[in-house]
Amino acid sequence: MTQDELKTLVGQAALNYVEPGAIVGVGTGSTVNKFIAALAGIKHTIAGAVSSSTASTERLQAVGIQVFDAADVEELSVYIDGADEIDHAGFMIKGGGAALTREKIVAAQSRKFVCIADESKLVRTLGNFPLPVEVIPMAARRIQRQFAALGGTAILRLQDGVPLVTDNGQHILDVTGLNIAEPLGFESEVNQWPGVVTVGVFALQKAHVCLLGTADGVKTLVF
Ligand code: 5RP
Numbered sequence: 265m266t267q268d269e270l271k272t273l274v275g276q277a278a279l280n281y282v283e284p285g286a287i288v289g290v291g292t293g294s295t296v297n298k299f300i301a302a303l304a305g306i307k308h309t310i311a312g313a314v315s316s317s318t319a320s321t322e323r324l325q326a327v328g329i330q331v332f333d334a335a336d337v338e339e340l341s342v343y344i345d346g347a348d349e350i351d352h353a354g355f356m357i358k359g360g361g362a363a364l365t366r367e368k369i370v371a372a373q374s375r376k377f378v379c380i381a382d383e384s385k386l387v388r389t390l391g392n393f394p395l396p397v398e399v400i401p402m403a404a405r406r407i408q409r410q411f412a413a414l415g416g417t418a419i420l421r422l423q424d425g426v427p428l429v430t431d432n433g434q435h436i437l438d439v440t441g442l443n444i445a446e447p448l449g450f451e452s453e454v455n456q457w458p459g460v461v462t463v464g465v466f467a468l469q470k471a472h473v474c475l476l477g478t479a480d481g482v483k484t485l486v487f
Contacts, residue, residue, distance in 0.1 A: 270382035271295045271382055274477040274482055275295060275297075275380060278378055278380050281378045282303070282310060284310070285311055286310055286311060286340070287310070287337055288341075288343075289313070289316070290315050290320050291316050291320065291345020291346060292363035293345070295381060296344065296380070300320065303327075304329065307329050313332070314332050314333075314370055315331050316366040317367075319363070334366075337373075339375060340374040341375055343370055343374035344380060345378075345379060346380055348464075349385055349387045351389065351447075353487055355390060355448075355466065358396070362398075363431065365398050366431060366432070379473070380475045381474060382476070383479075383483075386474075389444065395463070396421070398464075399459050401435050403457075403458060403459020404459070406459065416440065420437060421438050450465055472486070474487070
């Protein structure tokens with residue numbers, strides 16, 4: 265099976281976690297796009313969605329799913345999102361699509377985080393994928409130096425030759441060369457740095473379940 269087919273498989277499997285009448289928390293990315301396509305098929309059974317990005321909002325609305333503002337709804341039963349890496353404890357690196365801050369907000373509002381991913385995303389230790397960190401632009405240079413002190417190299421993410429601007433009007437640093445052996449401690453520490461909006465380690469908001477697309481079908485990992 266191709267990676268695209270594995271994404272379709274887990275996107276469809278995630279429907280099993282959608283409760284009738286629910287407002288569903290929806291992440292961002294190519295795997296989530298498969299989920300949105302599957303969700304369109306059962307849209308009359310749900311109340312709507314809370315979205316983690318402008319891109320997902322547009323896609324949800326295009327298939328006729330009502331999108332609610334996160335601030336206007338209470339706790340969500342489930343949040344469905346992809347990951348750039350996930351380890352065997354359900355800790356993740358996210359933010360490859362630059363939506364990490366809103367993703368973490370919607371995840372924090374949800375009782376259950378269901379990660380959907382193809383098997384290439386499962387890792388023993390986080391950190392091979394460049395770690396996305398959303399930062400306030402005036403702090404970017406200093407934060408780059410702080411990562412250098414940890415042995416990392418933080419590069420400003422560009423889009424069409426200029427700094428990428430997130431849905432929140434901020435910038436993204438992608439950090440390589442880090443050893444993220446203790447994701448909980450690492451997330452807590454970096455989140456304290458002045459100017460960091462969100463670090464792309466999801467340990468406090470880890471996955472509860474991972475639907476992993478493999479050549480043998482969907483494997484369900486419970487953390
Ligand atoms: C976006 C994310 C995505 O979940 C992550 O990048 C995985 O994306 P894809 O499903 O396209 O591989 O964190 O900010």
